Amino acid sequence: MLDLDRATVIFQSPGGPAVRALDGVSLQVPAGQFVVVIGTNGSGKSTLQGAIAGTVRLSSGRVLLAGHDISTWSQHARARLIGRVFQDPRAGTAASLSVLENIAVAACRGRLPGLGWATDRRLRDEAAARIGRIVPGLEERLDQPIGSMSGGQRQIVTLLMATWHRPELLLLDEHTAALDPAAADRVVRATADLIRAGKLTALMVTHSLAQAASLGDRLVLVHRGRIELDVEGPAKRRLTPEDLADRFDALRRADQLDDAAARTLADLYG
Amino acid sequence: MITLLSTWTFGLTLALVALGVFVSYRLFSFPDITTDGSFTLGGVVAAGLLVAGWDPALATLAGMAAGATAGVATALINAFLGVEPLLAGILVSTSLASVNLVALGRSNVPLGRSTTLFDVVERRLGPLLERCGVDATLAGELARTAFALGVVIVAATVLYLFFRTRLGTAMRAGGDTPTMARALGRDTGLLTVGGLAIANSLTAAAGGLVAQYQGFADVQMGIGMVVWGMASVFLGRALVGGAGLGTALAAAAAGSVTFRLLVASALRAGLDPDWLKAATAAVVLAALVAPRLLGSRSKA
Numbered sequence: 001m002l003d004l005d006r007a008t009v010i011f012q013s014p015g016g017p018a019v020r021a022l023d024g025v026s027l028q029v030p031a032g033q034f035v036v037v038i039g040t041n042g043s044g045k046s047t048l049q050g051a052i053a054g055t056v057r058l059s060s061g062r063v064l065l066a067g068h069d070i071s072t073w074s075q076h077a078r079a080r081l082i083g084r085v086f087q088d089p090r091a092g093t094a095a096s097l098s099v100l101e102n103i104a105v106a107a108c109r110g111r112l113p114g115l116g117w118a119t120d121r122r123l124r125d126e127a128a129a130r131i132g133r134i135v136p137g138l139e140e141r142l143d144q145p146i147g148s149m150s151g152g153q154r155q156i157v158t159l160l161m162a163t164w165h166r167p168e169l170l171l172l173d174e175h176t177a178a179l180d181p182a183a184a185d186r187v188v189r190a191t192a193d194l195i196r197a198g199k200l201t202a203l204m205v206t207h208s209l210a211q212a213a214s215l216g217d218r219l220v221l222v223h224r225g226r227i228e229l230d231v232e233g234p235a236k237r238r239l240t241p242e243d244l245a246d247r248f249d250a251l252r253r254a255d256q257l258d259d260a261a262a263r264t265l266a267d268l269y270g
Numbered sequence: 271m272i273t274l275l276s277t278w279t280f281g282l283t284l285a286l287v288a289l290g291v292f293v294s295y296r297l298f299s300f301p302d303i304t305t306d307g308s309f310t311l312g313g314v315v316a317a318g319l320l321v322a323g324w325d326p327a328l329a330t331l332a333g334m335a336a337g338a339t340a341g342v343a344t345a346l347i348n349a350f351l352g353v354e355p356l357l358a359g360i361l362v363s364t365s366l367a368s369v370n371l372v373a374l375g376r377s378n379v380p381l382g383r384s385t386t387l388f389d390v391v392e393r394r395l396g397p398l399l400e401r402c403g404v405d406a407t408l409a410g411e412l413a414r415t416a417f418a419l420g421v422v423i424v425a426a427t428v429l430y431l432f433f434r435t436r437l438g439t440a441m442r443a444g445g446d447t448p449t450m451a452r453a454l455g456r457d458t459g460l461l462t463v464g465g466l467a468i469a470n471s472l473t474a475a476a477g478g479l480v481a482q483y484q485g486f487a488d489v490q491m492g493i494g495m496v497v498w499g500m501a502s503v504f505l506g507r508a509l510v511g512g513a514g515l516g517t518a519l520a521a522a523a524a525g526s527v528t529f530r531l532l533v534a535s536a537l538r539a540g541l542d543p544d545w546l547k548a549a550t551a552a553v554v555l556a557a558l559v560a561p562r563l564l565g566s567r568s569k570a
Contacts, residue, residue, distance in 0.1 A: 053453075077457035086449065093447035097439065102450075104436060105443045109455045113436035145513070161454065 002029040002169050007061035009047050021047040023163050024224035034195050037205045038212045039222035040248060044203050048222060054078040066168040069122030071203050080110040083162030085175040092158035099157055102146050103127045106161030130160060134190050152183025156190050163194055172204040209241040275411040281530025282418035283479045284498060289425055289471035289524040291499025298445035298465045303359030304344040305473050305499060307366030308337035309492035312474025313346035314370045317487030320384040330387060337474020340366060341466035349459030370489045378488045386482035389515040391417040425472060426519045433515055441465055494547045497554050502526035
C-alpha cells in the first residue's frame with residue numbers, strides 16, 4: 001500500500017518565484033493496484049514520481065509505503081521497497097556489464113551483496129528461464145554486454161531487474177517514451193504481463209493517452225501540482241484516449257484564461 | 271640486457287599504478303588526482319618503516335593501507351561533501367604533500383642498508399636462476415623482474431576475481447551507471463569509497479616498491495603518476511582492446527610496460543629527461559583526442 005499524505009514540493013530558484021510542483025497531493029494506492037499517472041508538461045507528474053522514489057525531497061507531507069514512513073529515506077534505502085524503470089534505457093542498466101551481471105546486481109536488491117560469485121549457475125538458470133518467458137531468444141545472450149542491445153530489450157531487462165524480488169511498489173517513469181512504437185508496444189505488453197502475473201502494486205507515469213486509457217486499474221491526471229481527475233473501475237474502463245485529449249484541452253483553455261486574467265490584473269495594478 | 275630488464279621491472283612495478291587508475295578512472299569514471307599523493311605516500315611510509323627496521327613486506331602493506339586511507343578521504347569529500355572529483359583529489363593530494371614531507375622529515379630518504387623486498391627476492395631467487403645457467407650478473411635483475419611480474423599477475427588476478435563477486439559487480443555497476451545502482455539499493459557514495467580505496471592502495475603499493483627498487487623515497491616521486499597511469503590504460507586499450515574485464519586489466523598492465531619501454535627508447539634516442547612528464551601528458555592528450563578526431567573525420 002502506497003499512501004501519499006498531503007505531499008507538497010516547492011522549488012525555489014534563486015531570485016525566482018517559488019513553484020509548487022506538488023501542491024498537497026494525497027493519494028492512496030491499495031496493494032495490487034495498477035495506477036496510471038498522466039499530466040501535461042510541468043504538471044508535476046515527474047515530481048510526484050520523484051517524491052516517491054526519493055529523488056525529490058518533500059517540502060511538507062509524508063510518503064508511506066508498506067507501513068513505513070519513507071519520507072526521509074535516501075533513494076537507495078527506498079530501493080528496498082521500490083523497483084524502478086526509467087525513461088532512458090541507459091539509466092536503468094549498466095552498459096559495460098553483461099545482461100547476467102546486471103541481473104546479478106538486481107538479485108542483491110535489499111540485501112548486502114557479499115563476496116560470493118555474482119553470476120553463479122543458479123542465477124544463470126533462473127535468469128534464462130525468466131527472460132526467455134518474456135523475450136524468447138534473449139536468454140541466449142546473457143553474457144553479452146547490455147550496452148550492445150536495443151533500447152527495447154534493455155527496458156525489458158530493466159523491468160525484469162526491477163521485479164526480480166517482488167517490490168512493494170513498481171515505479172515506471174515514462175519507460176516507453178524513448179522507444180520506437182514497435183518496441184514500446186512490446187515493453188508495454190511485458191509490463192502489463194509482469195504486473196498481472198505478480199499482482200504488483202504499480203504506478204506508471206506516461207505521456208501516451210492511448211496507454212493511459214488502455215492500461216491500469218486506475219487513472220490519475222495531474223495538473224499544476226494537483227490531482228485533477230482520479231477514476232477507477234468501470235469509469236476508468238470506459239475512458240478513451242479522446243476523452244483524455246478533451247480533458248487536456250479543457251485544462252489548457254482554463255490555463256490560458258488564468259494567464260490572460262493574470263496579465264490583465266498585472267496591467268491594471270502594475 | 272640489464273638495462274632492458276630494469277626497464278621491464280620498473281614498467282611492471284608502475285603497472286600497479288595503471289591497475290589503480292583503471293579502477294578509479296575506467297570503472298568509476300573518477301579522474302583521481304590523489305594518485306600522485308598516494309604514490310608518494312606509499313613510498314614514504316614504506317621507506318620510513320624500512321629505515322625503522324620493519325619487515326619489507328609489512329612496510330609495503332602499511333604503505334598500501336596509508337594509500338587506501340588517502341583514497342577514502344578523497345571519496346568521502348566527493349560523495350558526502352559534494353566536492354567534485356577533480357577538486358577532491360587535488361585537495362587530498364595537496365595535503366598529502368605536507369603529510370609526506372612531515373613524515374619523511376626531509377625531502378629525500380635513502381634506504382641505506384635496510385633490506386628491501388627486492389633484496390629478499392634477489393637473495394632467494396638469484397642463486398636458483400644461476401643454477402639454471404643464468405649469468406650471475408643477470409640473475410639478480412632477472413629475479414627482480416620476475417618478482418615484479420609476479421606481483422602484477424597476483425594483483426590483476428585478485429582484482430579480476432574481486433570484481434566478479436557480488437560486491438565487485440555492484441561496484442562496477444555503481445561506477446558505470448549510478449542511477450541504476452541507486453535504484454537497486456546500492457549507496458553509490460560508499461561504492462566510490464571502496465573503489466578509490468582499492469585504486470589508491472595499488473598506487474601506494476607501486477610507490478612502496480619503486481622506493482625499494484631505487485633505494486630511496488622522495489617527496490616528489492609521485493608527481494605526474496595519475497597521467498602515467500592514464501597513459502598506460504589508454505595505450506593498453508589501443509594495443510590489446512579491452513571489452514571484457516580480464517582483457518581490460520591485462521591491457522592496463524601491458525600498457526604500463528609498453529609505455530615504460532617507449533619512454534626508455536625515447537630517452538636513449540636523446541629525449542631530455544626534463545621533458546619526460548610533458549611527453550607523457552602529450553601521449554595522454556593524444557589518446558583522449560585522437561578517437562574524437564578520427565570519429566568526426568569518419569562521420570564527415
